[in-house]
Amino acid sequence: MDEGNTAAAGAQDISQMSFEQALAQLEQIVQQLERGDVPLDQSISLYERGEALRAACQQRLDAAQARIEKIVTGTDGRASGTQAFDAEG
Template sequence: MDEGNTSAQSGTDIANMTFEQALVALEDIVQQLERGDVPLDQSITLYERGEKLRAACQNRLDTAQARIEKIVAGSDGVPTGTAPLDGGS
């Protein structure tokens, strides 16, 4: 059974994936695990990688939300720029 050797389980470094790539890989893992035809040890490996992918996606979403929230609006309510995320003004 070679189904577990998809892109979701490949050695691709999660840090180098785009959000979209990580999400597709995570969805692939979920589908494999939901099918229930993956051996136990492989399921555990897939689950571990899936958790890392989930955390990476969540981190990217949190970062994007923080950036959006840092948009500085002028007195007329129109965005005038952004503020640094590190707490600087």
């Protein structure tokens, strides 16, 4: 079951990946699983890796959305500037 160990060890580097890299790897995993030619144990490892990648991508999307929502609006409802996402934290 080397595949499982490799996938588990690789899961530690997700935080070092860009959003685009994580998404590309997730798409690759989905394609492998959809083909159905992967042994069961490896499928489980791939699924776990895919779930970790999905969660990382979702977290980054949520953070990006929060940053966008930080656009400061004036009294007339128009954008009057921006505020750093971390300014309040």
